Amino acid sequence: MSLLIYNSYSRKKEVFESITPGHVGMYVCGPTVSGESHLGHARPYISFDVVFRFLQSKNFKVRYVRNITDAGHFEEEGREAEDKVSTKAQLEKLEPMELVQKYTNLFHWAMKEFNCIEPSIEPTATGHIVEQIVMIEDIIAKGYAYVVNGSVYFDVKKYAASHDYGKLSGRIIDELLDSNNREELSRDLEGQAEKRDATDFALWKAAPPEHIMRWKSPWGEGFPGWHIECSAMATKYLGASFDIHGGGMDLQFPHHESEIAQSTICNHCNPVKYWMHNNMITINGRKMGKSYNNVIKLTELFSGNHPLLSQPFHPMTIRFFILQSHYRSPLDFSNDALIASEKAFKRLWEAYEHLKKLPIGTNDTPDDVELDAKVNNWVLQFEEFMNDDFSTPKVIANMFEIAPVINSLKDGLIKLNAIKSSTLILMKEKFTLFLEEIFGLKSIDAASNEILQPVMELLLEIRKEAKTNKDFATSDKIRNQLTAMGIAIKDEKDGNTSWNIV
RNA sequence: GGUCCUGUGGCCGAGUGGCUAGGCAGAGCUCUGCAAAAGCUUCCACAGCGGUUCGAAUCCGCUCGGGACCUCCA
Numbered sequence: 086m087s088l089l090i091y092n093s094y095s096r097k098k099e100v101f102e103s104i105t106p107g108h109v110g111m112y113v114c115g116p117t118v119s120g121e122s123h124l125g126h127a128r129p130y131i132s133f134d135v136v137f138r139f140l141q142s143k144n145f146k147v148r149y150v151r152n153i154t155d156a157g158h159f160e161e162e163g164r165e166a167e168d169k170v171s172t173k174a175q176l177e178k179l180e181p182m183e184l185v186q187k188y189t190n191l192f193h194w195a196m197k198e199f200n201c202i203e204p205s206i207e208p209t210a211t212g213h214i215v216e217q218i219v220m221i222e223d224i225i226a227k228g229y230a231y232v233v234n235g236s237v238y239f240d241v242k243k244y245a246a247s248h249d250y251g252k253l254s255g256r257i258i259d260e261l262l263d264s265n266n267r268e269e270l271s272r273d274l275e276g277q278a279e280k281r282d283a284t285d286f287a288l289w290k291a292a293p294p295e296h297i298m299r300w301k302s303p304w305g306e307g308f309p310g311w312h313i314e315c316s317a318m319a320t321k322y323l324g325a326s327f328d329i330h331g332g333g334m335d336l337q338f339p340h341h342e343s344e345i346a347q348s349t350i351c352n353h354c355n356p357v358k359y360w361m362h363n364n365m366i367t368i369n370g371r372k373m374g375k376s377y378n379n380v381i382k383l384t385e386l387f388s389g390n391h392p393l394l395s396q397p398f399h400p401m402t403i404r405f406f407i408l409q410s411h412y413r414s415p416l417d418f419s420n421d422a423l424i425a426s427e428k429a430f431k432r433l434w435e436a437y438e439h440l441k442k443l444p445i446g447t448n449d450t451p452d453d454v455e456l457d458a459k460v461n462n463w464v465l466q467f468e469e470f471m472n473d474d475f476s477t478p479k480v481i482a483n484m485f486e487i488a489p490v491i492n493s494l495k496d497g498l499i500k501l502n503a504i505k506s507s508t509l510i511l512m513k514e515k516f517t518l519f520l521e522e523i524f525g526l527k528s529i530d531a532a533s534n535e536i537l538q539p540v541m542e543l544l545l546e547i548r549k550e551a552k553t554n555k556d557f558a559t560s561d562k563i564r565n566q567l568t569a570m571g572i573a574i575k576d577e578k579d580g581n582t583s584w585n586i587v
Numbered sequence: 588g589g590u591c592c593u594g595u596g597g598c599c600g601a602g603u604g605g606c607u608a609g610g611c612a613g614a615g616c617u618c619u620g621c622a623a624a625a626g627c628u629u630c631c632a633c634a635g636c637g638g639u640u641c642g643a644a645u646c647c648g649c650u651c652g653g654g655a656c657c658u659c660c661a
Contacts, residue, residue, distance in 0.1 A: 114661075122661090129661045254656075255590055261657080311659085333661030334592095340660090363661070364592090370653060374660060409610075410600060415593075415654070422599045425611035432610085435624090478601055482609035492625055496618090499626095557620060564622075575624050583624090 088143065090329075091413060091474045093337065093360040094253050098474055103328050104358060109140050109147045110327030112319045112357075114336055115207070117154040118188035119173045122195055123380040124403070124418060125333075125366045125373040131404055131525075132363045132412040132475075133331045134201040138523045139471055150322050151204040152315060153192075155185040156211045156298050156308060171297040181298050185211075195383045198400035200525045206322050210314040214300045217309045217317045220351055221288045221302075229350045233279040235291030235305035241284040244346050253345060253360060254338035258284075286343050288313050312343035316356070319344075325352035334362040335372075363412045368393075370417060381418070395420050398427065401529045405430040408477040408524055427529075433481075434528060436488035437516050439495040445513075446506045453503040456490070461508055463487050464515045471523070480519060487512065496578045530585050545574070545582045 088101040103109045113133045116122060130151075140147050156170055174181040196203070210217075221237055224230040230239050244250055245258040261284045287310035292299040299306045319327065325348070332341065341360065348356035365372045368379045381391050389397030406426040410416045451457035463483040470479040491512070493499040501509075520526050544563055551559035564574055567584070574584040 116661080117659090126661050132661095251590095256657075257590070260589060335656070335660055338590095338656060339658090365655070365661075367654075372655070372660090376658095376660075406599090414600085417599075419599075421611080425599060427611095429610045432624095473603090476601085478609080482601065485609050489626070496625065498618090552620080555620075561621075568623090573623070576619075576622085578618080578625080 086469060086472050088472045089474050090359050090361065092358075093362045094357070099359065101328075101359065103145065104326060107144070107146060109145045109329065110323035111137065111140075111147060111149045111329040111331065112315070112323055112327060113149070113151045113204075113330075114315060114332035114340070115152040115154060116188075116192050117170075118185050118192060119170045120188060120375075121382045121384065122188075122192055123373060123382045124386055125380070127195070127199065127383065127403060128366050128407055128412070128416070129331065129333050129363045130196060130201055131199055131407050133361075134199075134525055135408070135477065135523060136329070136331070136361070136475060137202060137204075138525060139475065142518065142523055148206065148323065149202075149204040150206045150208065150319065152318050153185075153189055153207060153209045154314065155182075155189070155209050156214075156314075174297065182211075191384075195400075198383075198387065199404055200401070200527055202525070208318045208322065210309065210318075211298075213314065213318050213321065214309065216321055217313045218289075218300075218302050220313060220317045220320070220347065221309075223351050224288065224347060227350055229346075230288055231281065232304050235307060236279060236287060237289040237304055237310075238280050238285040239288055239343065239346060240281065241286070241346070242282050244350065248346065248349060250346055251338075251342065254342050256338055256342065286310060286312060286339060288347070312340055313347060315340070316344050316347040316351070319356065320348060320352060326354050326356055326358065328357075329359045329361060330357040331361040331363070334364055337362060361412075364415045366407075366416050366418055368418045373418070393420055395424070398423050399529045401526055402427040402430055404524075404526060405481075408526075409481055411474075411476060411478055413474075429485075430526075431529060433484055433488055433520075434526070436491045437520055438528075440491045440513060440516055443491070443494055443509060443513075444501070445509055446501055448502040448504075448506045451503060451505045451508070452500065456499070457504040457508055460487060460490060460504055460512065464508075464511055467515055467519045471519075477524065480524075484516070484520070541572075541584055545584070549582065 089098040090101045091097070092099045111133070113129065116126060133149075133151075137147055137149050170185060171181050174184045221230065224239065225232065225237065228240075229244055230237050241250060241258075242262060245262075249258075250256075251258045251261065262282060289302060289304060289307050289309055291305055291307045296308070298308055300308060319330070330341070330344075345356060367373065368381070371377055371379060373380055381393065385391040386394070386398050386403060387400060389395070402423060406423055407416065409426060409429075463486050466483055467480050470476040470483070473479075490499065494501060494503075544567070548560045548563040551557070551563075567574055571587050572584055573587050574582055576582050
């Protein structure tokens with residue numbers, strides 16, 4: 086069965102066919118490392134990590150490029166052309182590269198916590214200034230950019246005359262161009278005056294004297310525009326046209342629209358076959374963002390140190406929470422929703438642990454034909470759902486359908502030969518594949534450490550003896566004290582006792 | 588103002604015109620020395636008003652509400 090991907094460019098689901106059979110080139114806009122990542126940032130990187138993993142499971146050789154934006158972003162484009170990174174650096178009295186390194190490290194740490202596989206290539210904007218300059222020169226040579234006072238701007242009007250600028254973001258170019266004359270948009274921004282048209286965007290900005298991050302260029306010292314870095318790096322590592330470009334919905338315009346324009350002029354072809362955009366994470370119905378002052382940083386989420394949070398949340402809980410909704414749907418954050426996800430995830434993972442331990446028999450004829458068929462169907466739908474534009478919530482729903490069956494098998498409420506041995510093997514195989522390898526989830530349990538393990542065994546043995554002697558005072562004392570210490574114990578149906586750190 | 592998306596039960600969230608999404612919370616029962624967990628059962632729903640249809644949460648229109656983008660943004 087083929088993979089369907091919703092292409093933002095065509096606004097419909099399309100059958101995925103990679104440009105080079107067996108290989109996939111995927112570019113995802115990475116973080117701007119001028120500050121700490123927040124919950125909103127987690128979504129694209131987790132969503133596209135799953136895309137990456139799923140494509141690999143389908144035996145594609147994927148080159149996954151995710152950049153680090155460590156220069157070139159404008160805090161407020163046009164108003165005061167300033168480099169975001171250098172602004173912050175002056176504030177914190179750090180060397181710009183020191184700041185960039187700090188937040189890059191923090192970002193990498195968070196990605197590791199989320200169990201995101203590292204991209205194949207993680208290029209930095211500052212490491213590709215030359216490529217960007219070459220690309221800008223090319224655009225100028227082809228007549229689609231002009232130089233003013235040491236800055237270079239892309240000529241949108243000229244480009245739009247022969248290309249469909251605005252298609253990706255559903256923008257109507259005439260209205261954008263008209264908006265030049267509209268009062269509410271003529272904000273009379275500094276630097277705006279240099280542009281021939283308000284819709285033109287900067288490829289290169291001349292650096293004012295106080296600007297720390299600056300590079301020599303044919304147009305004087307300056308720094309690159311925001312959009313050119315992605316075009317330059319994507320072209321360098323994935324070629325003139327590649328398969329998948331991902332990022333947040335909020336990047337569609339102007340960032341991705343401009344990327345298309347730049348690359349199209351340089352390479353004479355549409356750079357991207359499938360555009361994928363994840364929706365936003367909202368908080369009380371509002372997009373999480375600095376301008377709204379409603380961000381929850383990842384460090385706060387993991388530590389629980391935030392007024393909106395009642396407790397710390399494990400990175401896997403966040404990952405599961407994100408996977409419980411479809412990547413193109415808005416996802417509303419709340420403390421309660423996260424608590425619900427945490428419980429749900431723990432329950433599902435526990436069932437998975439039980440599944441792994443179920444013994445495989447040699448039963449070819451199921452006692453319960455109906456159940457056997459149902460389970461088979463649920464499991465086989467995992468891939469079907471993923472093939473339908475990565476419908477992770479549906480896969481999870483099916484896993485929850487199967488969880489009671491697993492628990493019942495484990496407790497003997499359903500006999501093992503109710504289902505075929507091959508069905509059980511299939512369950513084990515697919516749960517591991519989808520839960521661990523594709524969804525990238527792993528146990529939330531604080532790893533039971535080596536010293537604790539034998540101590541617990543001893544304690545539980547003593548408790549078992551007490552129980553056998555009907556000395557419930559002792560057995561309850563052990564249980565209650567352990568509970569107070571944060572260790573929960575459960576008497577299983579088979580007479581054994583399991584434990585875990587809460 | 589323009590473009591687009593969206594409105595599902597106490598909460599979060601799937602839903603491709605006809606068949607129980609799922610999770611969390613609530614209620615009851617079973618198992619259990621008691622717990623916890625688990626299992627079973629169960630309550631609560633498709634913003635409103637029209638229309639298309641044998642049949643709509645699902646398609647169309649209108650109204651009301653929410654949001655995103657149009658400026659840095661995941």
